[in-house]
Amino acid sequence: MSEILQRNLLSVILFSFTLFLGCEENPSGPTVDPNLDISMSSLDFGSEYTELTFKIGNQGVGTLEWSITSSTDWISYNPDAGTTTTESDVVTVSVNRDDLSAGSYDGVIVVTPDTGSSQSITIQLVVPAPELSISVTDLEFNDTEDEFEFTISNTGGGILKWNISETAEWLTISPRRGETSTETEQISVTVNRNGLSAGDYSRDIIVYSNVGERSIAVNMYKGLKIREYNFNTNNDLDEEWICLSEGNDFWGIVNDQNRGPVVWCNGRGDHTDGLYNNNMFSTMRLKPEEEMDVRQYSEVVIQFWMYYETQEDDDYVNFFVRGDDDNWYFKTWTQWSGSNSSWMEYAVNLSDWGDIISEDFLRFGFGFTSNHSTQFAGAFIDGIEIWAIE
Template structure:
């Protein structure tokens, strides 16, 4: 009897061991099962948004192919194999093959995990451009924004910026818009201008109508340097995101790694004469963290409360702020946290930094 109990226990142990061994291999012995994220898709005409997400909801290897689709449409992939991942199939609508009207079509899938169909619907009307920004008001602090172009009609809206002030730079001057708005970043290049008030316009033409946007810019020299605090409306401990929201996309980004666990993210705005740095302990934190270093150089034109700035005389500075606590080469270091770089008797740069730098 004892032998029988021992045999039963051993058999149970072996069964458990084998079961655990199967689990350890990660093999999924279920049959493959074809699945998609939607049975019906309302097309926008934009491949970025018109997507079918195909998955294997079962196990093993799913082999699939598309056997039928509307002739006015292309699909990024027509056949493939999927184990556990999700595959995004982008749908491109060819409006040049269509007249205005309402359309429906079927995309049919076949696979070793079943067959299914997706219904696609499209309402194709004439493109029509809409811009909700009739006026752009800019100044030295608000010099970066986005122009949103919408297609409130159908099909493909093709647009072109034909006229813009020489001091206003757009990242794109032409493009296409389908069912989702296109946002075009722009910035004023202040370094090309004299102080004053400017008025101009931006004209945009398209196959869905034309539009004109009035542009106004007020450019004045202002008090913007605060010793030990910040410059250009940016303060120490502001984040990288805050700087980018105020000044736009930096002209240059790079990293220094002075120590194994120290990463310093530098970014500059060359047309403003501004160099910022953020220190953190991992590359993964790129684009995050607080500003701990601000360097100011020409063509930056902001002034201190006493109306001193780049190009002011070193003696003028000392007459207001007194002698520096220490001098390191051409750097005058003050206990307030500001460093003046004096070359040829004049201030060529300011450096404001935290104790971490």
């Protein structure tokens, strides 16, 4: 064998031996590191969901350490760190809408491994508009009740901002304003009858909010309702009242578009145009058999609803009471002229009349007088009630 051939053969043997030794030092092949794998690239919570999950896995070899971060304060997650080899870790993501206004929101969480690149998950949610809900539509305080409660809640999303009107001195509301997201607010309503005359007191509580308003009708009673008069037909009117006129213009029943049947000063006169006549003097008085014994009461109040529209100063409607001398009397504050613009409730306390009226038996009525040719509607009466305190 030549010297050159011998040297080449020796080189081949040495190279093969080197390869053999290298294979013995690393029998498993090239090294493979841990590799982060997440199951979702986005989570959409919509308007209802508060929790969703995703999985963290390891597609490589060995142990993967991971951690989660987010700069969005309405996003939370559990756990926020961990390790995985061959198993998958489940992460729960939660969102909190409590301090968010209505609208759509986007956020991000970042999963960072101890080796390799971080991966992001987009978080989306919708906050519905707030919705005002109150637990009652009316509150009725009888003669002995002085406190009720109702609740305000937000049946939508976001933040409900609310405040409550307080429209009467005898009515107290607490609290009167606030903000609510998921909690329920308890509202206390109290009434104070001190200094009030006998009667039926009504007000509307208005709950205002950033998404609308709701009303609560409040009725409060002091004393007893001993009699009431409502009007349906002229026959009903004539059973209890004497209607007189210096002419042919009698009080009678007409239909009001908002209140239904009411009594009008010219309801049975010449009123083709819906106006009262000139030179009228018409009255409606309770019949003698309707006279009420009021001797057991310390206070008597007559309440009624009225709408009037007359020629200013010349024409008027009045409320009068029969005196002990069988004459009929009215006060300057029970005579009205001009217009009150809309239906209003009036109260006449007999204690304000002094000695001119009977302390034993009660009869009263209404009169209408016109001295001017006008283009006005006159006077309308409805819902007469007599209240008393024993």
